[in-house]
Amino acid sequence: MSRSSARAKFRYEHARPSVTVDMVVLTVVDFDLKLLLIERGQEPFEGHWALPGGFVQVGDGIEDQGEDLDVAAVRELQEETGLSARDVFLEQLYTFGKAGRDPRGRVVSVAYYALVPADRVPRVRAGDDAADATWISVSRLDRIDLAFDHADIIALAVERIAGKIEYDLRLAMSLVPRSFTKAELRRVFEVVTGNDYDKSNFNKRFNRMIEDGVIVDAPGKRAGSGPGRPAHLYAFAGKRLAGL
């Protein structure tokens, strides 16, 4: 008995749902939390805005079981934005599987979120089955027609990130440019959480990270821009400085 038939013998025979990955791609630009949305070019929800995403490749399901969920997420991100896994912070968010969430049939969607640094935000444009693609301010989402249950997915992503940025430094690290000022980092926190942070108190946290070696001085200085005293530039020690 060959191995494949030995496997096939135990094959499940139940009805199966489709499985997709949906990507909540976020970045902070211009004092604003922005989200990548695709305008659907097909039914259902033609003309509505939706999260980028697509089907998980499953192979024949026996010999070739297809791609990992994480790989599917990275692939979708690459296809829609050109970004690679090294450029962003990517993490699974939640799996949405209510019956009826897609009128075409049963679809279970594994949602991921991706945080894009401000200095790597790609220009986006219409793709295969997308009529259009743009970055939309999260604060203006209520005026937008979203497809499927994507409003729920986005709301959960924003809530999760707002909570997690306080204790997981990687989130802020992955939203800020390679070199950044104290005020820029602070504004990332403010935009993501919706809170105001006292400048002095925030700087104390910041200075502690310098003492701990988490943050280091950035080599160059930024071109003198607006009015007021020019700010020091810093960088996270870990990776991004030497990374690329």
Add this chain to the structure above:
Amino acid sequence: MSRSSARAKFRYEHARPSVTVDMVVLTVVDFDLKLLLIERGQEPFEGHWALPGGFVQVGDGIEDQGEDLDVAAVRELQEETGLSARDVFLEQLYTFGKAGRDPRGRVVSVAYYALVPADRVPRVRAGDDAADATWISVSRLDRIDLAFDHADIIALAVERIAGKIEYDLRLAMSLVPRSFTKAELRRVFEVVTGNDYDKSNFNKRFNRMIEDGVIVDAPGKRAGSGPGRPAHLYAFAGKRLAGL
């Protein structure tokens, strides 16, 4: 054109994975964090221990899209333990979807965890395709042959709960009996996190919860048990006291 054919027109035609829910059912008894495991009676992994779980019912996928993921989790819990959703704290954990995690074919598994109060721990026994079922101490899991990637799922659940119990009171609420002593609550925290908590300092947190009305005095008193001064009994205000 009937509604069903209008929908069928848009039906997805991709290869689809099977989707299951796996349940990490935990409780704290006898100073120990315990986990419900099933001994598999069939290949693959016959004789190995596995998490309770099963397929998500999908219906025909068009007119009837089957059950929600959450409903599937509640149903599996009920089938294996007799517990209802009201008895436990139930939450989605993570979705495991690596290719090759099940030798029979592509399976995406949505993992949930359920926390069972110490006074509602059901007796369990062998079921349909389970040779046996028991509560096993999490600290002794390294000696046990686990099926599939269930060791990873359990590890993630334990880690998540250990982190979350510190800031989400619902977890401790759902592990402790309807009425409980300060020491019992403290031991739940100790067993779940693996830390030691200073009695006095823990009691301060506890007393603050009383001031805030989160915890109230429990009516009766417990039968005099061991040596030493008998402890006061308390209950969480919210629900469990009046709940049933």
Add this chain to the structure above:
DNA sequence: CCAAAAGTGTTAACAGTACACCCATGC
């Protein structure tokens, strides 16, 4: 000099930690 933005210092309140001590019960 003035506006604007960067950056520092001071204080009080609060929460966490370590540790010593007292109270009530069974035997």
Add this chain to the structure above:
DNA sequence: GCATGGGTGTACTGTTAACACTTTTGG
């Protein structure tokens, strides 16, 4: 009485929060 576990008090430390203040730049 004494062992056992329940329960409290105190002093120290570190973090947070509010707010006033100084520094450096462009015009």
